[in-house]
Amino acid sequence: MALTQESVEVLRDRIVKLEADIDRLSKHDALTGLLNRVSFYSVIEEQRVAAFNAHLFDGALVEVMVHGMPKISGTLGRHAGDYVLSALAARLNQSAVPGCVSARMDQSQFAVFFPHVSTHDHAMQLADDVLRELSQPVEWLDRPLSIELAAGVSLLSESGRATVNLIQNAELALESAMLRGSMGRVMFNPEIARSFKRRNEVLYALQGCLEKNELSLRYQPVYDANSGALAGFEALMRMNCRDLGMVSPAEFIPVAESAGMISIFGAWALQEACSAAAHWPPHLTLAVNISPDQFHTGTLVADVKKALVKSGMAPNRLELEITESTLLVNSDNVLEQLKAIYDLGCSIVLDDFGTGYSSLSYLWKFPFSKLKLDKAFIAAMDLTASAKGVAQSIVGLANSLRLKITAEGIESETQAKSLRDLGVHYLQGFYFSPPVTEQDLAPLVLREFSKLYPSQRPSPLQAIA
Ligand code: C2E
Ligand code: MG
Numbered sequence: 519m520a521l522t523q524e525s526v527e528v529l530r531d532r533i534v535k536l537e538a539d540i541d542r543l544s545k546h547d548a549l550t551g552l553l554n555r556v557s558f559y560s561v562i563e564e565q566r567v568a569a570f571n572a573h574l575f576d577g578a579l580v581e582v583m584v585h586g587m588p589k590i591s592g593t594l595g596r597h598a599g600d601y602v603l604s605a606l607a608a609r610l611n612q613s614a615v616p617g618c619v620s621a622r623m624d625q626s627q628f629a630v631f632f633p634h635v636s637t638h639d640h641a642m643q644l645a646d647d648v649l650r651e652l653s654q655p656v657e658w659l660d661r662p663l664s665i666e667l668a669a670g671v672s673l674l675s676e677s678g679r680a681t682v683n684l685i686q687n688a689e690l691a692l693e694s695a696m697l698r699g700s701m702g703r704v705m706f707n708p709e710i711a712r713s714f715k716r717r718n719e720v721l722y723a724l725q726g727c728l729e730k731n732e733l734s735l736r737y738q739p740v741y742d743a744n745s746g747a748l749a750g751f752e753a754l755m756r757m758n759c760r761d762l763g764m765v766s767p768a769e770f771i772p773v774a775e776s777a778g779m780i781s782i783f784g785a786w787a788l789q790e791a792c793s794a795a796a797h798w799p800p801h802l803t804l805a806v807n808i809s810p811d812q813f814h815t816g817t818l819v820a821d822v823k824k825a826l827v828k829s830g831m832a833p834n835r836l837e838l839e840i841t842e843s844t845l846l847v848n849s850d851n852v853l854e855q856l857k858a859i860y861d862l863g864c865s866i867v868l869d870d871f872g873t874g875y876s877s878l879s880y881l882w883k884f885p886f887s888k889l890k891l892d893k894a895f896i897a898a899m900d901l902t903a904s905a906k907g908v909a910q911s912i913v914g915l916a917n918s919l920r921l922k923i924t925a926e927g928i929e930s931e932t933q934a935k936s937l938r939d940l941g942v943h944y945l946q947g948f949y950f951s952p953p954v955t956e957q958d959l960a961p962l963v964l965r966e967f968s969k970l971y972p973s974q975r976p977s978p979l980q981a982i983a
């Protein structure tokens with residue numbers, strides 16, 4: 519049956535409408551109605567190209583991440599999460615200034631492009647406006663949900679006037695802001711790009727480094743402050759990879775942590791160190807550092823057990839060093855695991871005391887066997903009398919709690935002497951020895967025996983006695 523002119527018109531209208539719908543859907547985010555990432559890019563790029571010849575096209579990009587969306591959706595349901603995101607998108611629309619372009623870039627990530635902005639101050643002020651607007655609580659079923667945000671800001675003039683760089687730079691600045699905590703906003707600068715590039719190189723190097731034998735352990739000796747006898751060693755991880763050479767653990771451990779890889783490396787370190795220590799004289803202790811993240815994967819207790827069983831090392835020789843930050847998050851769960859490790863016969867040591875939070879309240883929460891005074895604290899004792907006074911109080915407190923104290927990072931005879939006079943029980947630092955390889959550890963252990971024979975060379979501790 520032939521179509522009438524009228525039905526052809528109707529069909530044509532429907533097709534046109536359908537095409538418009540498809541076009542709208544492909545360019546906009548279905549939930550919020552904002553532009554999606556691809557079309558946001560196209561819109562800015564079109565405007566940039568149109569203005570290119572006139573050299574008029576300046577602008578700033580503010581990218582915002584809404585923290586805690588998975589938590590909202592997880593605890594209150596997906597509808598609540600969708601509602602919050604829609605409410606934030608509506609606020610972006612309402613507060614839009616003429617010419618600005620908004621988008622939903624990702625699950626919990628929004629972006630606003632502001633044309634005609636060329637200075638940091640102006641861009642940061644706009645970012646503050648966006649954060650202020652979006653951070654108001656969202657009402658969900660008569661309950662105010664608090665909104666935590668981070669923002670990254672970039673300028674077109676500092677992005678080689680390329681849209682792709684503008685977006686990339688704002689996203690790097692946003693990552694940097696997120697690392698600093700909520701409600702922060704960070705302006706892109708080339709140092710951010712350099713540090714992310716380096717971070718990615720380290721991350722790349724970490725992948726497969728165990729298989730390539732690029733990870734190893736060094737052992738730094740710890741001495742009894744009173745007798746001068748060697749008391750044990752602390753295992754310290756090293757990465758030496760083909761492309762980057764030696765990378766410090768202070769650099770690669772945080773990268774491994776943020777990439778969720780630290781548990782594998784931590785389990786490896788436990789196994790490797792226990793296997794080495796099993797061959798040492800049995801009175802020597804072994805300390806292994808444990809990252810907070812190793813408590814979150816839930817495999818730590820099993821990893822410790824496995825390392826002890828496989829190596830045959832006595833559990834009472836193993837000390838696990840944790841930092842106070844470990845106890846900040848989900849502390850009941852952490853304390854449970856610490857208790858299980860303690861029940862195996864191992865000791866738990868509080869590392870890096872005197873930096874960061876240094877809350878004495880943690881000392882009551884768990885029967886730590888030792889507390890390690892951080893090297894920054896030891897260095898401060900050289901400079902201020904008050905640091906010495908605080909060290910004295912810490913030693914007094916530790917004694918009344920029957921806690922031993924190790925001073926780490928000792929670099930001079932004066933430091934060693936004054937810490938021993940203060941009553942610190944163990945000493946560790948470059949003044950005595952740097953961390954050494956497993957092969958170089960043997961002479962150190964032999965020197966211990968030499969103390970039994972006075973004709974042998976004295977240890978550095980005997981020198982300060
Ligand atoms: P940490 O556990 O507090 O280890 C002490 C750090 O101080 C080590 O740095 C050591 O080489 C350094 N040190 C020792 N004596 C001196 C001294 O006299 N002066 C100075 N300036 N430094 C001294 P390293 O080996 O670079 O390790 C840095 C941090 O990386 C460690 O601090 C620890 O937090 C972490 N780390 C190292 N190995 C591991 C590991 O196997 N697992 C985990 N999770 N973290 C590790
Ligand atoms: Mg340590």
Ligand code: MG
Nearest residue numbers: 869870890926
């Ligand atoms: Mg330390």
